[in-house]
Amino acid sequence: MTVLQDRQGRTFPYLRLSVTDLCNFRCNYCLPDGCQDHHHGDALTLPEIRRLVTAFARLGTEKIRLTGGEPSLRRDFTDIIHTIKSVPGIRKVAVTTNGYKLPQRIDGWLDAGLDALNLSVDSLDPRTFQAITGHDRLQEILTGMQKAFERGLTGAKVNAVLMRGLNDGDLDRYLDWIKVQPVSVRFIELMETGDHREFFQQHHVSGTVIREQLVARGWTEVIRLADAGPAQEFCHPDYQGRIGLIMPYSPDFCRQCNRLRVSATGQLQLCLFADGGYDLRPLLQSDDDLEALVADIRRQLNFKQDGHFLEHGYTGTTRQLAQIGG
Known part of the structure; x- marks a missing residue:
């Protein structure tokens, strides 16, 4: 097995x-206007997904996170979960989901081999949650998470996009929740995309605001695992859960990049x-074609840049995050 590595020496187990x-x-x-432009009917087939994951596994990838859209x-x-978990070399299969109908679906996912669950919960206040997502499904999502806990799932995280004037004052509500819940809450800085420049300018707030509050309350940073995502994670001895901060506008954010992305139609996005x-x-x-695929993926890593250019207002071809799962 050859480890996948770029020119900067970064490796990609994820x-x-x-x-x-x-x-x-x-x-x-x-x-905000719903999903009006998609390629759902042309997404990778199950055999294509198996070949893709097999190639990445041969290049040292051990963790696959399934995303969307939804x-x-x-x-x-x-x-898909069962097929990926069956690929030799794949140690962990995770999913990021909005939790739609989760209580009815989680048993099947766990039986298929799911190891970790990331849920998008942008507020623990039902009214704010509905205002942000367009759905009154907060309790359904939390019920599904509790069912996963009862089945023995330990890898559970909650993602909340941090937005000025919407949920940036919700830290205490999340802290009260994770006092007794073994959940890692990830606050993600709002990122500018091609279709939402005005929204970004109105609602972006730096994750350092949350970081300063945590440090002042005695939270300490946790050492990052090799296959972990980009979050700076904090713990406190009085809390069962943790808080993570994903701050793409911070200096050196890309220095420890360990993940690649493939779109639903098979586009490798560096x-x-x-x-x-x-x-x-x-x-x-x-x-x-497996050997040629492995060689092609390795060759493309030569073109991965040192970092993004978000701080300069450049968002590439990403119009909205549902294109490739954030």
């Missing part, structure tokens, strides 16, 4: 794989905010 760009929520920071909109989503992707799909049609 792949974020979008299985659809369709979403059924209307989050105001992503799809990945559970795939009718074969449970089969950065969330790159100028498009590289089409891997022609080499996903036959098991006989």
Whole structure:
């Protein structure tokens, strides 16, 4: 096995794989008018996904995060989990989901081999949650998470996009919740995308605001694992849960980048905010092309940049985050 490495010496044990760009929520920071432009019907097939993941596993990737859009909109989503978990070398399969119908679906996902669950919960206040997402489903999502806990799932995280004037004052509510819940809450800085420049300018707030509050209350930073996401994670001895901060506008954010992305139609995207992707799909049609696929992925890593250019207002071809799962 050859470890996948770029020119900067960064290694990539972590792949974020979008299985659809369709979403059924209307989050105001992503799809305020709903999902009107998608390629759901042309998403990678199950055999294509198996070949893709097999190639990445041969290059040292051990963790696959399934994203969307909303990945559970795939009718074969449970089969996708099972297929990926069966690939030699894949140690962890995770999903990022909006939690739609989670109480009815979580058993099937866990039975298929799901190891970790990330839920988008942008507020613990039902009214604010509905205002942000367009759905009154907060309790459904939390019920599904509790069911996952009862099944023994330990890898549970909650993602909340931090937005000025909407949920930036909710820290105490989350802290009260994780006092007794073994959940890691990730506050993600609002990122500028091509379709939401005005919204970004109105609602962006730095994650350092939360960081300063945590440090003042005795929270300490946790050492980051090799296959972890980009969050700076904090713990406190009096709390069962943790707080994570994802701050893409901070200096050196990309220095420890350990993840690559593949879109629902097979485009390898070296950065969330790159100028498009590289089409891997022609080499996903036959098991006989596996060695060529491995070589092609390795070759593309030569083009990965040192970092993004978000701080200069450059968002690449990313119009909204549902394109490739954030």
